[in-house]
Amino acid sequence: MTTLTSSRGRRRAPTRIERAAGRAAALQRPRVILALLLLLALTCAMLLDGYLRAEVGGDQRVRSGADSSEVPDTILDGGPILTFRGGQATTVSVPAKTIALTFDDGPNPTWTPQVLEILRKYDVPGTFFLVGSMVTRYPGIVRTMVEQGNEVGVHTFTHVDLSYQSASRVDREMEQTQLALAGAAGITTTLFRAPYSSETDAIDNYSWPVYERLGKDGYTSVFVDTDSDDWKRPGVSDIVKWATPKGTQGASVLFHDAGGERSQTIAALPEYIEKMKAKGYTFTTISGVMAHRRTAGAGTTAGPSLQAAHHRATGPTLYEGKALIAAVAVAEWTVPTLSVGLAIVGAAVLARFGMMLLLARRHHRQRNRRRFGWGPAVTGPVSVIVPAYNEKECIANTLRSLARSTHPIEIIVVDDGSTDGTSRIARDAAGSLGMTNVRVIRQENAGKPAALNNGVRNASYGIVVMMDGDTVFEPDTVRELVQPFADPSVGAVAGNAKVGNRTTVIGAWQHIEYVMGFNLDRRMYDLLRCMPTIPGAIGAFRRDAVLAAGGMSEDTLAEDTDITIAMHRAGWRVVYQEHARAWTEAPGSLRQLWSQRYRWSYGTMQALWKHRGCLTDRGPSGRFGRVGMPLVVIFQVVTPLFAPLIDVFTVYSMIFVDFRAALLAWLAVLGVQLLCAAYAFRLDREKYRYLLMMPLQQLAYRQIMYLVLIHSCVTALTGGRLRWQKLKRTGEVGTPAGAG
C-alpha cells in the first residue's frame, strides 16, 4: 500500500487519499501477519492430523523375505528380548511356565479399554507396544494402562517399517513416541518393538542395523515367541492354540489390541489366561522377565520391577509432551470440525447453483413469454438522475446515449462539486446534441447519496431512473426499465449492467461475474422477492417510495443496497428487468477493483446490519428478514469466508492425500460453475469465449474477492472508517454498435 497512482489521480483530493492509504497500511500489515499466522497454525494442525492418520509421511512398505546373513546366529536363535548392554547383543528368553503378554498397535479407543479390563479382572499384567500417534490421540487410555501396572513400549510413532527409514527418521519416530508417552502418562520407556517384527529368527540384514543402533541408544527390542495371529481373525480357538507355547516353555506372546476389528482377541484373551493359569503359568511384563533373570527367581518380581523399563519424564520432556498432547487434541478437534463445516458450505453452494439454474430458467421463461406483460404499457415521461463527480471523460458519452432514448425522459445531471468542469462539459454536450431535456444541478461535494437525493427532489416525474455518470444506456434501456411499473406493486426495478471494457483479463473476469450475477443471482432473487441490491449503474424507483424511505442514506457505503432493502421492508416488490441494459466501465486495475469491492462488501455488511431489525419484524419487512437476509448473509458473507479454507484443504489434499482425486474434485466444482456460467451466458446471448478465462478466475480472482471480504469484515469489526474511493475512468465504454 505504498503509492496509489495519485500522480494521475487528477480527480481525487490527494490529502484524503493519502490519509486513507496511510490508514490502510496501518490496518493491513498486522492483518496480513495475523492471517499468515492463522494459515501457519491451520497448516500445522492439518499436517499433524495427516501425520497422525498416516496421510503425511506415511510409508506402507513392508520388507519381507530378505536375507539374514549378517545377523548373528545367536540372535536369530535367541530369546525374544534383545539388549545391547555394553555394546554387545544379548538375548533373554522368557522363563518356563511364564507368559509375557504383549499387545501391539494400541491404544485403540474401542478395544484397548476392554483388554485392560480383562487384565484387571484376572490380575495379570501386560506389556503394550504403543504407536505414538495413537498415544497422542488417546492419552487417557495410556494413563490408565500405566496406572494399572502394565508396562509400555515404543512401537514407533506412525507404525512404519523402520528398515526403510533413514536414521534421523528412526530417531524422530522414537523421540516423538517418547514425547507422547511423557505427555500422556508422564513416563518414557526403554522397551521397543519394531512394527512388522515377529520372532527373532525373522530379523534380516535390513532390520538388524536398526536394532543395533537403537540397542546402543539404550533400547531393549522385544520380539515374540508365540504369535496369536489374532489380526487374521481365525476364531477364538485358533488364537488360543497359536498363542500357547509348547510344553512348559515360557513365551512372549503377541496379541493386538488395535489396528482393526479385535473382538476375537477380546473373546480369546480370558480363555487363554484361564487356560495358561490352569497349566500353572504365571504372567509378567517384559521387565518382569528381565528382573526374574537377574534375581534368579528369588521371588521378588512383584511391585515396580514390572515397570522397570519406565522412567519418569521430567522437565522439558514432560512439558513438551503435554504440549504435544494438547496440540494433537486441538488438531483432532479442528480438522474434523472444519471438514464438516466445509462439507456443509459445499453442499449449500451446490444447492444454490441448482436453485439458481432452476429459478433463472423459470424467470427467463416467465418474463419472455409472448403474452407476458406487466400491465398497460408505461409511456409517460420519467426522470433520469445522473450523479457525476469528476466525470469529464464519460459524461458526454452518457448524455449522448440518453439522447437516443426511445422513452420520453428528463435528465438531471447532479454535479457533486466536480473540479474538472463536468457541469460545463455536460451543458456543452447537451447543447451540441440539441437536447432540451437536460438540467445540470451543481452542489457542494457531498457524496453520491446526497447527489441522488438532490436529483430525486428535483425530479418532475413519478418514476426516477438512477444511473452512474460513467454508464451508457442503449436506446431502449429506459423504456424497458420502466415497464414493470405498470404493476402497482413494483416499487423498484433493477436493470442489467454489462461490463464494457472486457478485453483485459480483469475485465473478462468481471464480465463473467456480472453475467452470472445478473442472470442467475438476480433472477433467483427476483422470483424469491428478496433482491438485495439494485445496481447503482442502472435502477428505477418510484419517487414517492424513495422519499418515503427517507431517500438515499449516508449511513452505509452501499446506498444502493440500503435503499433496496428499505424498499423491500416497505412492502414494495423489486424486480429484475433483463432487457434494460446499461454498459458500465469496470475497474481496470487490481487496485481499483480491490477498493471497489472493498467498498461494496463493507457497504453490504453495513446495510445488512443496519436493517437487522427486519429479522424480528412482521409483514413484508419480516419476510425479507426471513428469506432475503439469510440468503445474502450465507452466500455473500459466510460462504466467501470459508473459501480460503476450501483452497487450503484442496492444496493440502493435492499434496499429501491424493493428487488425482483432489484435482478431479476441483475440476468437478469448476465444471459445475462453468455449466452455470454457460447457462447465464446463454440467457444473455453472450459469447462463450470469455468462459475460457474461468479456470484462471478460480486461481486468482476468487482469492482476491474473498480476501477483500475478509478484510472488510475485519474493518467492520474494528470499527474503522471507510470512505468513498472513486474509480478512475477512461471513458472508453460506449454502446456497442448493433447492440440493443
Add this chain to the structure above:
Amino acid sequence: MGPVFVDTTGRRSKALRRLGLFLGAVCLAYAGVLAAAFMGWGTSLNPSSLLPFGASAEGGRAPGGMRPEGGIGRRAELPDTVRPTASPPASTTRSASASAGAN
C-alpha cells in the same frame, strides 16, 4: 443514526488488536510446539538417559542370579555378560516353532 460499524471511541479496535495479538501468539506457539515435538528439539531423550532397566533394578540384582535359566535348554544371554554375541549358543530348539509354523 451515524455511519454503521464505525467505532469512534477506538475501544473496539484496541480490544480487537489485543485479540489479534493473542491469536497470533497462540498460532505461533502452536506451530512452535509442533515443530519442536516433530524435530525432537528441547527434549532430553538422549541415549544415556535410556539405559535399559534403570539403576534401581540394577541395584536389586543379586550376583547369584546371573546364571542362565529358564526353559527348555534355552540359552539366555545375560545383560552384562562377558560372553560375546558371536560365541555359538548351546543349540536349542526354538520355543516359538509352533507359532512360526502358524505363520
